[in-house]
Amino acid sequence: MNFDLTEERQMLQDTLRRYLRDKYTTATRNEILDSEAGMSSDIWAELAELGILGALFTEDQGGFGGAGFDIAVVFEELGRAGVVEPVLDSALMGGRLLASAGQMDKVEALIAGDLHLAVAHGEPGGRYDMDHVQTQANGDAITGRKAVVMNAEAADHIIVSARNGDDIALFLVDKGASGLDIQGYPLLAGGRAAELVLDKTPATPLGLGMDALQEVTDLALVAISAEALGAMETATALTKDYLMTRKQFGRPIGTFQALAHRMADLLIELEQVRSAVINAAGYLDASDRDLHLSATKNLIGRAGRLVAEEAIQMHGGIAMTQEYELAHIAKRIIMADHRFGDTDYHLERFIALSAA
Template structure:
């Protein structure tokens, strides 16, 4: 089987890597993290102009990609650079839900980079269960509470899940809708989220429900695993460089056998992680999707924790300073395991799906 990228995907990867290498420095990211918005509108617009957002959608939806490997290419580079802008939540999840709902005009705005979205589905006590929805929809009015809604403060519209006659349905809510309260806060891994309260808030029915949420979550898991892979590659590269330059007893510490063996173990685990991402992307459109995604998410979570811990330990105290690249990257790797199901959740899910 040929695992090499197509010419179009290779060009996209090269373009995105060059841009982020030039523009997305550690100092730039720290400035973004310190801002009230928690994201850069300039970076978002420029990446949209480069066609990055279009790669997240199929041709029928107005894009030029949308397949598992397209998502993997984009999000691996975003993870490699530690990008904190909400491409996963706003563009991929929000945009693809609008595409499923047939809102083509809004999807065009998402691809152009002029429309920000937030997906308000998770609720307090819901953990990772997608069918845990207690928000109620009555007569087009929504009442309930949503937790950890990514990009809610910057969003022009929120896509909110609610129970309507015992069925989970999705509604489009304007950011200025009456009864909508958004309480934002910064996240450890970068970006911002919010607790969202709805009190009789009007919503426009999108005529899609739980199946759409499950499909877009599958896309998000592929993107999340690829993003984490990119972050792990950066953490490993930083550690390798550090071991080659930091000297002790007159020679680089990377020449000491104990550290060399630990570094070799990281490189082996990194290759396993890459195989898991390829597997997840390749099976995205098949009947084995859910089983494969759980296997991949579990492995990425376990390897990610190992890479983050080993990278920090081999760096020493410098790894904990905000001015050094690894500090942010390690946080991203560890916190990624807590989105869309952690290692324990996906191990149990894999077992359940295997015996079903």
């Protein structure tokens, strides 16, 4: 099989990689992390101008990509550079949900960089159970609580899940709606999230339910896996460079057998992760995609922890300083395991799906 990127995807990758290499330095990221917004509106606008947001949507949705490999290419580069802008939550998940709801005017505005979205589904005590929804919809009003809502403070609209009778439905809530309280905070891996309290908050039904939410969650699993892959590539490259630069006893420490073997283990893990991401992207439209997605996410968690810990240990104390690139990258790798189900969750899910 040929796993090479198509010409269009190669151009997309090259364009995004060059842009991020020139514009998204460690100093730039640290400035963004220290800001109140937790993201850069200038970076967001430039990503839209480059067509990066449009690559996450199909042609019918106003974009020019939208397939599993398009998503993987974009998020691998975002992970490689440690981008903290909420492309996953705002553009991929929020945008694809609005596209499924037929709200193409808002999708067009999002692709142009003029709209921000957030998706509020998780609730306190819900862990990774997608059916754990206690928020209630009464007509066109919603009452309940939502936890760890990414990008809620910067969003123009928030897509909220709520129980409507026996079913779970999705609603669109305006940022300034009455009865909506947003309590924001910074995240360890960068960006900001918030706890939401809704008290008879006006909302517009989107005509979507759990099927649509599960579909975008599957897209997000490919995205977060590819993002973790990109971050692992950076962590491994930084470690390799450090080992060949830092000298002890008159020679680079990377030439010592013990460290060389540990570095070889990282490279092996990296190739396994790359194969898993390719597999997940390829099976995104298959009937048994859940099995492959859980296998990939489980491997991402296990390999990611090894890569992050080994990279930090082989660097020594410098790896813990915020001014050094690896400090942020290692956090991103570790926290990726806790989004959309961690290692244990996806192992149990994989076993259950295999036995079905």
